[in-house]
Amino acid sequence: MTAPSTGTLRVHGATLHYDVRGQGPLLLLIPGGAGGAASFDGIADDLAAEYTVATYDPRGMSRSTLDDPEAEQRVAEHADDALRLLERLTPGEPARVFGVSSGAIVALHLLSAHPERVERVVAHEPPVVEVLPDAVEHRAFLAHVQETFRAEGLMPAMAVFAAGLRKDEAEAAAEPRREAESEIELPPQAAARREQTMANLPYFVGRIVPRFMSYTPDVQRLQTEALADRLVLAGGQDSRGELPYRPAAFLAERFGTDLVHFPGGHTGLTTHPAEFGALLRKVLCTA
Structure with a gap:
């Protein structure tokens, strides 16, 4: 793996840590979940053969620190962070953007609020x-996650959260335990990355999940011809029917566009990095 150049950027209420590698048009990768810039380690080097690839830790995650650790998190502020990174790295020029999971929510807001800075978004x-249509049920689910987090702690809340995202609730409920048991099998770099992800989980569950999953994108604006032509909605080949997959499928149908299926499921970026990166490169180049 090629060592990236690193930098920091002061934004409102936080200091962002970002990495840059490669050369060519700028491609900003926005991580999701409890991951940071390191979640793109499996694809960033290959993409850097064609792009200047910028990755970063979102505010409050990993190396990007908050001035106030108790500050409420807002999608619009996270999107403004992404905008300021674009202005730092490619001032005045539109960039390509890829976002995954909660990072894809940030990418949607960035496109709707600042379309002049975005050439193409893959969400x-x-x-x-x-x-x-059944949003009310998901509000109750998210409230249950938060209640469990407050009353019982992180891992019980994660089990509830995973069960609500997956089609197979029994399988999902076992996932946090199985991942913890498999940690000793990981190579050093992957183990360090997982340790950092685990350290980010309380912030993710307590601050990101409730605010990001209650966010409503500007659907009317996104489906205008000017923006819809720049937006690629994507889902995992193996996550059809699961909760994170459904909004992308719903919006693609509403917009009359194809839903691009990437290898693997919601975490296909990690489980199928070579195939995932190859398809992303293809989608980014498609006019």
């Missing part, structure tokens, strides 16, 4: 559940 499974 992989943004869990904008408020667009779904």
Whole structure:
């Protein structure tokens, strides 16, 4: 793996840590979940053969620190962080953007609020559940996650959260335990990355999940011809029917566009990096 150049950027209420590698048009990768820039380690080097690839830790995650650790998190502020990174790295020029999960929510807001700065957005499974016809059920689910987090702690809340996202609730409920048991099998770099992800989980569950999954994108603006032509909605080949997949499928149908299926499920970026990166390169080049 090629060592990236690193930098920091002061934004409102936080200091962002970002990495840059490669050369060519700028491609900003926005991580989701409890991951940071390192979640793109499996694809960033290959993409850097064609792009200047910028990755970063979102505010409050990993190396990007908050001035006030108790500050409420807002999608619009996270999108403004992404905008300021674009202005730092490619001032005045539109960029390509890829976002996954909660990072895809940020990418959607960035496109709708600042379309002049975005040439193309690929949004992989943004869990904008408020667009779904059964949104009220998902509000109750998210409230249950928060209640469990407050009353019982992180891992019980994660089990509830995983069960609500998956089709197979029994399988999902076992996932946090199985991942913890498998940690000793990981190579050093992957183990360090997982340790950092685990350290980010309380912030993710307590601050990101409730605010991001209650966010409603500007659907009318996104479906205008000027913006819809720049937006690629994507889902995992193996996550059909799961909660994070459904908003992307719903919006693609509403917009009359194809839903691009990437290899793997919601975490296909990690489980199928070579195939995932190859398809992303193809989608980014498609006019």
